[in-house]
Amino acid sequence: MNDHDYYRAFLHAVWHDRSADPLVASLLAQPAFAVYRNTIFKGCVDALAANYPAVQRLVGAQWFQGAALAYARRNMPQDASLIAYGDGFAAFLSGLEEASELPYLAGVAALDRxxxxxxxxxxxxxxxxxxxxxxxxxxxDVRLVPHAAARWRWEPAHPAYSIWSANREAVETPDELAWRAEGALLTRPVGEVRWQGIGPGACRFLDACGDGAGVAASAALALEAEPGLDVAAMLGALLQAGAFTSFH
Incomplete structure (x- = not known):
C-alpha cells in the first residue's frame, strides 16, 4: 500500500468506523482511535456552530449538535482549515425530517453561509x-460586476431574513412577524460584513448582473419581478451598500 492509499483508507476509517485494510483495521481496534475520531467530529461540530450561529440560536445547542454531527459524519472537510466548513449544511437541513416543523430553517442557514x-x-x-x-x-449600457463579497438571496415562502437577522444579532424575533417572502443582501464595504433587506426586483437585478447582463436588461428583469420599482433608487441603494466593484 502506498501513502496515498493508506491515507485514503485511514480517512475512510475515521468517517465510517470500518476498514477492509488490515493495517488500518488494527488501528480501529485500539481505544485511542475512538478518542481520535471523536476529537475530529467535535472539531467539525464546533466549526459548524461558529459558521451557523443564527441556526444554533434558533434550535438550541443540543438539537444543533445532533444535526451538526449527523452532517459531519456524511461530509468530510475538504480543507485542513475548518473556517469555511459546512457549505452544504443548509441543503442538509432542508432534507432533515427533524427540521420539518421549521420550514424557514434552511433559509436561515443559507444566510449564515x-x-x-x-x-x-x-x-x-x-x-x-x-x-x-x-x-x-x-x-x-454598461455591465456591473458584483463585489467579490456581495451575497444576496430571495426566499419566496418565508421571512427567513427577518428571522436570521434577529438571531444573528441575538435579539428576539418579533411576535407578529409577517409571513411573507423576503430578500437579503450581504456586503463587506469596509472590512465588516453588513446586511440589509432587499426586494425581489433588487435580487433579480443582482442575479442578472451576476450573469453578465447589461444595466438595461437587468433593470427590465427587475421591473418584471417587481412592477413599479424605482430602478434609480434601487441602484443607488445597491451602490451605497457596496454591491458592485466595477463596470465595463
Missing part, C-alpha cells in the same frame, strides 16, 4: 459611483 462567504471573500475595490453615473448619463 452567505455571511461566512462574504467574510472570507477576496478584497475588491468599491465601484466608482461618479464614473458610473457619467457613463449612464452618456447613454452607455
Amino acid at each position: 452567505c455571511w461566512t462567504e462574504a467574510h472570507l471573500a477576496a478584497d475588491d475595490a468599491a465601484l466608482d459611483a461618479a464614473a458610473l453615473h457619467a457613463a449612464l448619463a452618456a447613454g452607455q
